[in-house]
Amino acid sequence: MKKILFPTDFSQAATNAFVHALEFAKTVNGELILLHTFEFPIYDNQFFPENYNVLFETLQLTQFDRFKEELPKLHAIAEERNLNHIKMSHRIMDGHLLFNINRTIKEESIDYIVMGTTGATGWKTFFVGTNTGNVIATVAIPVLSVPLEAKFKKIETIGFTTRFREKDKKALKEVLKFAKKTKAKVKCLYVKTANSDVSAATIKQWEEEFLGESIQFSIIPSEDVQETIMDFILFKYIDVLAMLTYKRNFFVELFKPSLTQKFSNSLAIPVLAIHE
Incomplete structure (x- = not known):
């Protein structure tokens, strides 16, 4: 059974990509591993000598509570689409997103990643940014990036x-x-x-x-x-564009605003980046 990593920040873009992740898992006979990561803000503990640990424990509990609140919503989406048979497990990790993704890939023997992005008009930010763009540039497994506007439809x-x-x-x-x-x-x-x-x-x-x-x-x-x-x-x-992961500059130019504005509706499709 294939393992599909689905990093999520529970944003609208991530929730939209979750539907694609479910359908992708059905197609490849896979299971989903939901990953939520967060980074603690940097504080100088000399200014918080007494409540420094309490502060970080509170922030961590807040993330866990949000995780527990959002999970039932995702399971409800799976049930609505009759895909509640798809096996799902969950991980919540503190630290840098890319580090945690690579760690999870290694520990869970991940085959694919499905991630959401802000959409056709945000492609440049997406590929230049520190999240999905860095994932595509560094991981050695296929990454399916899903724009917010890309509502799931049958792939023909x-x-x-x-x-x-x-x-x-x-x-x-x-x-x-x-x-x-x-x-x-x-x-x-x-x-x-x-x-x-x-x-x-x-x-x-x-x-x-x-x-x-x-x-x-x-x-x-x-x-x-x-x-x-x-x-x-x-x-x-x-319906889906598959590409080898050329240099990042190629993607930046490919999805520059002048072009994406011209084709904004038609470009709202998932892109499957395959590592060279």
């Missing part, structure tokens, strides 16, 4: 960007496994720029290797990679 088309490298092929095979479970088709995009070095023979070899799969390759000549990907999402009716 999965987009996959490729540069026809061997590591792209490995990732594509994983995407195809997931697609078969959801009965979705996969549409691959290669943006061919003037500096592209992929040969026609390589592309043909890929097409022959994946012949018989529910997959379509699109090779589009363009010097504007980011906008071409945006058009691909929009006009190919992509």
